[in-house]
Amino acid sequence: QVQLVESGGGLVQPGGSLSVSCAASGSIFSINAMGWYRQAPGKQRELVAGITSGGSSNYADSVKGRFTISRDNAKRTVYLQMNSLKPEDTAVYYCNVNGKYHSGIAVVPFDSWGQGTQVTVSS
16 A cells, blocks of 8 residues: 655745645555645645656646646655745645555555645735
């Protein structure tokens, strides 16, 4: 099994910065894409940013130029640096990681989600 543990988040004023991180653990064989999603009250979960194993990243239009995703493959961790935060960025942020892990019998794919961390942007 693969576990994801998120940290960071919290309350910040508009225009402020915040970062969140997500560490993967378990019998991981390899990690492919890592990403961050968010879900605001009454809205569907949406992709915020993603990063491939090769380091290529993509962002939602609403966060381009403000958010930066990065990963540390040795630490199996993905980060999201959020700058110039707006009230509309308020949501629960979830990390998502996919790859392959040792099941004890074979190497099989996994697609795991973090527990979510609250980010609130408010004055």
